Amino acid sequence: MNIKHHLDEASLLSYAAGSMSQSMALVAACHLSMCPQCQERAQKSEAIGGVLLDSLAPAALNENSLDQVMAMLDYEPSVDIAVPKRISSKRAGADQTDLPFPLGEYIDGSLDSIAWKRIVPGVYCYDLPCKSERGGVSRLLRIAPGKSMLPHSHDGNELTLILRGSFSDEIGRFTVGDIADLDSEIEHQPLVDSDEDCICLIATDAPLRFSTLLGKIVQPMTGF
């Protein structure tokens, strides 16, 4: 996989801090699971968290804290080695179906077994049960070759990860594994330029602003 478009530094730090909305964090985690380069960057951001943890003034513990935790240790058998193996095989399965494993928490099976909902001809969506506080959502979109998303801009951030096929927009060409990490500065209209349907995972942390009348009319339907 040749990934050319990566997570913005500000997004990576927000993910590492745990301050990214649930819907955005899902897309970020999916890209990270596919991109060793961003994983390495994420670890450096998480190291900032480690340092900040270590530099906090200690809080007072309950008198019997340590005893209570020691008692928990005795009741919790240490995890046997089989557990990571089971997770590995789950991920191996996910690899075969081009489903990034963080999505496995939300979808059974593969990208081919999704119950798509049609928005307009050639454009389908599937909502993920993953909401953020300000009305942002995460969802899968399936768009036919030659179709484009409606031109839109954002009040907040938007992450778009390509899972199958490809699209091009004002910024460049995006293929599998690439992530478009956009904010309110940018208006764009992605056009699918692959032979097969393009499937992407999209999250916003605020509702989109469509810039055409048609977009404004279909906005209630698309739910963005």
Add this chain to the structure above:
Amino acid sequence: MENKPPGDDVENIVPLAQQNTSQDWSDVLAELAETKDKTLFVELFKHFAPKVKAYIIRLGLIESSAEELMQETMAAVWRKSHLYNRSKAAASTWIFTLARNLSIDLMRKQKYPEYSLDEWHEEADDNDDPCVDHVLSSRMGLSVNKLPEEQAQVIYMSFYEGRSHSDIANRLGIPLGSVKSRIRLASDKLRSMWRDGV
């Protein structure tokens, strides 16, 4: 050193440079992973538990929930210690991610999406210098305070208060783009300070 509970460990008797302190805790955790020695766990508990609880309180949870989550986090340190890989992260970083995930799971009632599940960072590049992350971690500790105030502020608001970019923008009354560029600047600066040995 000044952040340790007074009289809580022998390192107060023999003062060590901060670089060494971070490295030592990673050694202790790595040894715990191998030996499952409870006396090592008690050492880690005494150092980290009060910090983990302080972190959870700063995220906005009440004291009793913070105590409970801290206990769960420290139990997870014990339970998952065999997954800890010292060449990938400092002990403080690993424990931070455990505390972060458990706190978010509780606050959102949804599991924070992780990118490598329990095999924590297993897929990352193995060719890295094994010590990079310790060095990074301990030196960064010195560096966060050296950032310009408006950059340190967005880092603290992200990590300690769990605020999203747009939440920070609203709080500070600045555009979203400014929040992101401050975070980028802070991140760049931390990295270059680290490269240059602070």
